Amino acid sequence: MNISMRVLALCGSVLSTGFAAQAAEISIAANSTGKGLNFIREQVSVFEKQTGHKVKIVSMPPSSSEQFSQYRLWLAAGNTDVDVYQTDVVWAPQLAEQFVDLTEATKDVIGQHFPSIVASQTVDGKLVAMPMYTDAPALFYRKDLLEKYSKQPPKTWTELAETAKDIQDKERAAGLKDIWGFVFQGSAYEGLTCNALEWIASAGGGRIVETNGDISINNEKAAAALDMAKSWIGTISPQGALAYKEEEARGIWQTGNSVFMRNWTYTYALGNGADSAIKGKFGVVPLPAGAEGIAPASTLGGWNVAVSKYSKHQDVAIALVKFLGSAETQKKRAVELSNMPTIAALYDDKDVAAAQPFMPLWKPIFETAVPRPSAATKVKYNEVSAKFWGAVHNTLSGTGSAAENLELLEVELTDLKGNGW
Structure with missing residues (x-):
């Protein structure tokens, strides 16, 4: 069973409490730069069809500064209306206390990602966001x-x-x-x-x-x-x-x-x-x-996805986060949008190289990129x-x-x- 199928199977499984999982409705706050929002819509649709869950997309302004300000207000208020947040690479240290620790839930896949990017989303030993694409x-x-x-x-x-x-x-x-x-x-x-x-x-x-x-x-x-x-x-x-x-x-x-x-x-x-x-x-x-x-x-640069600690459906939210950060979804994103994967192996993928000939050349840039x-x-x-x-x-x-x-x-x-x- 591949990564995506394992992730999706989680949503239809029996929860740890012993009660059968029921269809849930969650929401994701995502930015609206370029074609990225349409891509999220398409992937969310796949997730919904295969799991029976519903995902509402909350469109955020393209300015990362405005987006961060709104996130901070929602999280400070303990907002339960947003379950998943699309986050900028620099926000992890500022919002860590408001997000679910994903360390255990992602231990089967996190090793595929560039260590520097995983480290950027790890605060006090807690993985606060799943890498989705880098830049x-x-x-x-x-x-x-x-x-x-x-x-x-x-x-x-x-x-x-x-x-x-x-x-x-x-x-x-x-x-x-x-x-x-x-x-x-x-x-x-x-x-x-x-x-x-x-x-x-x-x-x-x-x-x-x-x-x-x-x-x-x-x-x-x-x-x-x-x-x-x-x-x-x-x-x-x-x-x-x-x-x-x-x-x-x-x-x-x-x-x-x-x-x-x-x-x-x-x-x-x-x-x-x-x-x-x-x-x-x-x-x-x-x-x-x-x-x-x-x-x-x-x-x-780059963007990640985090689960709010105020979410009422954390298991489903975690499944969505893993789905959006999976190798399959990142490959589609790379081919269709030229967004850079956080998974090192995709830079050697022949389909990615054929669609985006410049992309393999960028692999060493991420190893020496300057963090804010x-x-x-x-x-x-x-x-x-x-x-x-x-x-x-x-x-x-x-x-x-x-x-x-x-x-x-x-x-x-x-x-x-x-x-x-």
Whole structure:
């Protein structure tokens, strides 16, 4: 019996109390980015048909910051209306006390997943969320345009800016007035934390708060990285990038109006969709480094599924969580959405490689991806991130210099830390 069948059999089995399991209705809160929500609907439908249980989907906003705020309110109130939560990789330390320990229930399958991702969802020895898919951003580039102008994908951010400006200017002169060199996520939200962490870490400027809890953000290399990004606004990136999240950047890119884009891997499948102006015209490579000799930095992302300790149907909720995180479901997600599996063996799967040729190349990126400092800052991470993205956004928009904003940020983080995280 394969993993999915064992998981589904659990739902129709006799509960430990000795009473036959009756059909239950549970709910899952899931985000609405891209085609992910439709995929969840399809998989939930399979789960319902094979188990007799009903699953209601509570659609959440695409902004992870807004989603987290709503989760925190529901869980603090002991909400019993939501049984399963789709969770960002950084939320485990903040919400651990509100979730069921999945260690025992997943012991038959958890060993298939990348150890680093399992560790990110383990708090005080308690597995608080089941890995569903992981992510690390890539640099998307217009292969046709780089070939047209005899350019290579950039290895550094400086090379990116130079190549982007050169191609942008030449394409505009040829009549493509709306094209830009580079689009990214510059809005004041969690996505900007990810972008800016990549700029700073790849420049040797640290990781905001280090693993030992030390606040490292106020340094010259970090300031230089932010000054570099500020120089993009209005030159190779539109002023509107200061309000872009993932989908706004993808919209510019997918209509053919950008040479480069920094985004998560879910956009690969969408870019090759039937309605895409750039289908078959682009490639992906790892993000650039800050300078020669310094490794690039890709922020570790991804989503997991957790069971609320307030759920009245925890057994059914756990079965759904295992089903959504199973090898079969992850393979479908990889093939259909280009979402990256958390199960290492799927990177060697011939069907996955055939559907997503770039995916096997990403396996080593996950082994060295840069985590956000959620483990170090624990329950205070969200405040740390908000203060960080605020300082970065001020810099990009011209409110204070990078050096001034990082000096102020250090003071704010020191005050927030107090006697310890």
